Amino acid sequence: MNQLKNKLKKLLFITLCLIPFAGYPRENTSGKSPKEKIEAYSKAHNHAGILVLTTRNDSIFTHTAGYANAAQKTPVTESHLFEIGSASKIFTAIAVFQLIEENKLSLQTTLNTLYPDGEIQALANYEGQNYWDKVTVEMLLNHTSGFIDYLNIYDSDEEALEVFSRKKEYTFDELIHLSAGHGDAHFVPGDRFKYSNTNYIILGDIVSKLSEMPWKTYIRKNILEKAGMENTFFGSEISPENHRRLMTGYYGDKTTQIPYSLAGSAGEIISDVYDLRKFLLFWSQGKFYKNPATFRQQISTGVHSMSTQSDAVKYALGTMLVDETVGHGGQTFGFQSYLAVNPQTHDICVIGINNAAVSGISLFMSLE
Numbered sequence: 001m002n003q004l005k006n007k008l009k010k011l012l013f014i015t016l017c018l019i020p021f022a023g024y025p026r027e028n029t030s031g032k033s034p035k036e037k038i039e040a041y042s043k044a045h046n047h048a049g050i051l052v053l054t055t056r057n058d059s060i061f062t063h064t065a066g067y068a069n070a071a072q073k074t075p076v077t078e079s080h081l082f083e084i085g086s087a088s089k090i091f092t093a094i095a096v097f098q099l100i101e102e103n104k105l106s107l108q109t110t111l112n113t114l115y116p117d118g119e120i121q122a123l124a125n126y127e128g129q130n131y132w133d134k135v136t137v138e139m140l141l142n143h144t145s146g147f148i149d150y151l152n153i154y155d156s157d158e159e160a161l162e163v164f165s166r167k168k169e170y171t172f173d174e175l176i177h178l179s180a181g182h183g184d185a186h187f188v189p190g191d192r193f194k195y196s197n198t199n200y201i202i203l204g205d206i207v208s209k210l211s212e213m214p215w216k217t218y219i220r221k222n223i224l225e226k227a228g229m230e231n232t233f234f235g236s237e238i239s240p241e242n243h244r245r246l247m248t249g250y251y252g253d254k255t256t257q258i259p260y261s262l263a264g265s266a267g268e269i270i271s272d273v274y275d276l277r278k279f280l281l282f283w284s285q286g287k288f289y290k291n292p293a294t295f296r297q298q299i300s301t302g303v304h305s306m307s308t309q310s311d312a313v314k315y316a317l318g319t320m321l322v323d324e325t326v327g328h329g330g331q332t333f334g335f336q337s338y339l340a341v342n343p344q345t346h347d348i349c350v351i352g353i354n355n356a357a358v359s360g361i362s363l364f365m366s367l368e
Contacts, residue, residue: 034367035063041363042066049076049247049354053273054367056347062273068247068354081246081270082352083235083258084337085330088269089200091219093141093318094288095207097298098222101290104210107138107301107317114206119173122180123147123198126188135189137206140199141317142302146185149196150178151262161256161333170261175201193304193315197266204265215265227282232271235260246270247354249334256333256356267330276350280327280341299326299343322361323368325349329361336360 032040034054042050042065049066064076099105105114112133115121124132126146139145154160179198186194204215211218216234224232233242235258249256260268271279286292298317306313306320314321320328327340327349338351338360349367351360 038063038065045358048358051273051352053350083332083335084269085267085332087328087330087337087339088267090328092203092265099210109137111135120176126185131189138302140203143195145189146187147196147198148179148182150175151197153182200266227278229275231275235268250355252357258333273350280348284341284343338364
């Protein structure tokens with residue numbers, strides 16, 4: 001485990017997030033209790049608001065630290081909500097596998113059969129050729145499509161925050177245009193791994209097409225309601241009452257909020273630690289699927305390393321693989337999250353942080 005931690009410290013976790021990761025220096029917390037580690041981590045990052053839930057052998061540990069609102073010095077409580085960012089991708093991937101179980105598509109379904117025309121085909125342009133008929137659903141799920149990431153087309157975090165923080169409702173076509181209009185794909189589809197939020201915007205649209213209902217409606221009916229998740233919401237639909245439970249989001253010391261239609265099926269879900277525990281337990285037990293073996297297929301198929309410099313973190317079909325756990329990290333303009341579950345023991349870790357510049361996975365590793 002120590003060797004794994006050393007490898008992880010060398011990685012840049014840009015690929016976990018909706019926007020590029022910017023880390024702060026980490027404090028050595030060895031020898032401290034979990035509560036002391038969480039408190040120290042919050043204080044080291046300007047009293048960032050942190051919620052943590054872990055389970056081990058059916059014993060539940062929770063702790064909160066820092067401020068839900070820094071200006072008002074409002075303490076974080078267990079009832080606070082946070083944006084989970086790209087951890088939403090697990091939900092979208094589950095929806096795709098449910099539709100596969102219903103024989104509405106397969107991992108090898110090519111995108112030209114779902115999108116026979118339109119600007120979207122330009123996503124697969126590479127060095128004078130178009131490979132649209134070669135891109136499969138599996139390549140979207142495990143980020144091997146090569147598609148430009150519409151959220152990472154700007155040169156700096158600050159420029160992205162300035163452009164995307166404007167109050168605007170983004171449509172599917174607009175997000176595709178942002179990506180396709182930026183130039184060729186990174187490589188021939190299927191050649192290698194490169195994380196792209198564009199993949200999951202397309203998968204959300206595929207879910208809508210094949211289920212004949214909006215992605216959010218499908219997720220609500222087939223995931224949230226199944227798992228009894230009553231404190232999980234879509235940012236674009238959250239009520240004013242529940243929005244007041246959301247911690248204030250920050251990027252460094254700047255208050256920020258992502259336009260939720262920009263995140264969509266790649267990252268607009270808001271939740272709390274208890275609902276996310278329900279979700280991870282339900283998922284790892286295979287209960288979202290007709291066949292529990294589908295879960296094993298999801299976490300073991302199409303596996304690629306997320307870094308060319310290390311195999312410490314891998315990616316399967318909508319999930320990261322770290323040591324013995326599966327899950328996902330997330331980052332929005334104002335939050336980071338990390339969700340992890342051990343498929344064998346069903347031990348769980350859920351982390352929510354209200355600062356996009358404070359690493360959730362680093363805290364996760366310090367608690368392991």
